[in-house]
Amino acid sequence: MHSRDDVQYAMETTTVLLTPDRRIDTFGDTRFDFLMLSELMDSVGSIRVRTGKIEAVRPRIVRPDGLSDIEMEGFDDSAKERFERLVAKMREAGHKLAFLQYGFRFARGQVSEELVTSSMDDLRGRVLEDARQRxxxxxxxxxxVDDAWEVSLFKFVLxxxxxxxxxxxxxxxxxxxx
Known part of the structure; x- marks a missing residue:
């Protein structure tokens, strides 16, 4: 488990160098290929290259009657109660409560890793050029960020x-x- 500082650092320093041309399909599942570059903190000139796939599940519409289906894992009962009170107040005020819920599947077994000795600038340029050609x-x-690479992947998802x-x-x- 990463500390709050680790998560914040990874979210602030992660950069999506190449965004896919396609977006998440509205009425179907969408697969993205990712290649992640991360410098090792304890080894100068060593970069870990991870490749894998991540799947975006078809977005769902969540309506007021479906709000109880929203999982609030990790939150205590008082947070769940506050959420339910907020939803009730919004309904009373006449707000239409419908929003899109996104889901993603990520299988760690599909990720491959390779260590490369290079400068980040050189490797970044080569990887981007190769992607453009493909x-x-x-x-x-x-x-x-190498230690919190899952957080970096999450930033891409967001x-x-x-x-x-x-x-x-x-x-x-x-x-x-x-």
Missing amino acids: GNPAQAIIEG EMIEHSMPINGFDFQRRGLL
């Missing part, structure tokens, strides 16, 4: 949700689902 629309390249949400919302509205 032209994979689902490719992401991330520069992250950015994909942010880029995809307006398109997904429009698609749902166009079909009269939102």
